Amino acid sequence: MTVGLFTPDGKCNPAYLKLDLYCKGLKIDASCDLDEDARQIIRNRAGLGSGLEVVIGADMYTNVPVVEWWVGNSPYWLVKAAPEEGQSPAGTVPYQIWREREPFDYSAYDSMETAKRGPWVGTLDRANAELVDTVTIPEEPKWYKQRTSSGKLMQRIGCLQGTYLGVYWGPRCQNWGPNGENEYCKFCTEGQNLGSQEEAEKSIQDVLETAIAARKESKITFVHVNTGFLDSNDYLGLFEPLFEKLKSQTNLLLGLQAPPDANFENYRRFKQLGVNNVSLCFEVIDADLFVEIGPGKARRAGLQRYLDAIDFCANEVGFDTVNGEIIAGLEPLESSMRAIDWIVDHGAIPTVCVFRPVVGAAYGKRKPPRVEDMLPVFQHFYRRCMEKGLPIGIAPNVKVSLIMLPEECRGLMPNPNAWPIKRAALWFAAKAFKAVFNTRVRV
Ligand code: SF4
Incomplete structure (x- = not known):
């Protein structure tokens, strides 16, 4: 079986998504309300915990890069789902990860400004993107x-x-x-x-x-x-x-x-x-x-x-x-x-x-x-x-x-x-x- 973001039945492969998010990071759609919904980003542990805590699938925790310069090239977007789009296990409105349909371009890094930093907030063009999976943003304890x-x-x-x-x-x-x-x-x-x-x-x-x-x-x-x-x-x-x-x-x-x-x-x-x-x-x-x-x-x-x-x-x-x-x-x-x-x-x-x-x-x-x-x-x-x-x-x-x-x-x-x-x-x-x-x- 070829391993990729989606399994042959069209479902998201959470392990591949976790790995790919480490490599590419995540942009933030304007619909997100992370100040309210997420844990504060705390840069510690040699700086590797510099990202947003997200739970993929049932219990796959991940810390996704969101502020680094190269995240500006990511095809992945975090979107806050509308209430009618479902409830997460914790009873809160779930989030979704979407991916732009354009093939990923590694050469784009060459022309990017490395001094820039995110979070990369914008508005996802849903017409040119596909829903990858519903995820949960763990609340701040x-x-x-x-x-x-x-x-x-x-x-x-x-x-x-x-x-x-x-x-x-x-x-x-x-x-x-x-x-x-x-x-x-x-x-x-x-x-x-x-x-x-x-x-x-x-x-x-x-x-x-x-x-x-x-x-x-x-x-x-x-x-x-x-x-x-x-x-x-x-x-x-x-x-x-x-x-x-x-x-x-x-x-x-x-x-x-x-x-x-x-x-x-x-x-x-x-x-x-x-x-x-x-x-x-x-x-x-x-x-x-x-x-x-x-x-x-x-x-x-x-x-x-x-x-x-x-x-x-x-x-x-x-x-x-x-x-x-x-x-x-x-x-x-x-x-x-x-x-x-x-x-x-x-x-x-x-x-x-x-x-x-x-x-x-x-x-x-x-x-x-x-x-x-x-x-x-x-x-x-x-x-x-x-x-x-x-x-x-x-x-x-x-x-x-x-x-x-x-x-x-x-x-x-x-x-x-x-x-x-x-x-x-x-x-x-x-x-x-x-x-x-x-x-x-x-x-
Ligand atoms: S990664 Fe290296 S510099 Fe950083 S805390 Fe560990 S030993 Fe020190």
Whole structure:
């Protein structure tokens, strides 16, 4: 079966739409009322969460680029449906995604003004466009506007990325100075966001209160905490009190995303603290590009240290899951597939982002990747996870908007019905894990 935006019966393929929206972005029709209906756009997590949160189909969360210069070339439009056009599950008026009928022109990027920024608001010419699918815009949770007991706005402590809570913890990544000037990763804007988009100073109590509020209202199950480089590379020292408090008070699932620790033995302590998932982001496996894209990462850790840390966490410590994170579109496709192979062959699960040239990043004026190039990478990703029998899609209610989840990539396969027994086993494992989680969670 050829994989594209529509299946042979004319229905939208949500997985393909999610992937294509990462590559092309979304324009906003004048009918939309996003101030009223949507979550505020919060640029954090290295700037990759720079888009609009949208739910495609039943529960495919995605964070769609809307402000970058290249979104001006997108054929996709967000339109607010009229009330008679249906109700979304939440009882609100649904939104729709439409696509212009004109064939997509990649060469148009060459003549575009890269300094321009959106959102790209206009009026869709429906006569020359086709309806792709009805989507939901998740409402902003009420806790975003609540304050912690220290008076801080909770949305500046952490934010939802899909259905989990993402929190940055610690000082600004030291690749951003004062002694690391020009060492930041060229796709990243974290150094610009901390302090402007999110609180630079937050206490353990601030994070705990935000996590509890997010659990009560948004039913989060997972708190993912990330940080940038410390000169000391002592991440256990940075995170230990926070994880201790979060686990003992909530028993939510906890994720750590940090550069490789100075002492790998510390990962055993992270496990004792109740950390369920460790994620290490090396972005590219091409050795020269690793240095070029992340000079600070190269000087402070180096590619091999990232790979060694993934190997150690997956095979010596044995967290519930370990992720190696890469960005497809920053290196040749064969390299991205080689990185996926390396991660899978070492017992970890790849996290594959689609390169997003975001406003303010050193690579912000680059072109986004082509969906035709991304498709085989994500097909390879799913195939390798299934062949290896990795535990994908097990954690309850963890829908991630910034990436294609491995299980979502099934929709990108020419034969999505392959591996029926393995998929059934994963389904049972997810049910069992959810039951155990529900008995143990404290909020
Ligand atoms: S390590 Fe790189 S990607 Fe991560 S916060 Fe620092 S500069 Fe950004």
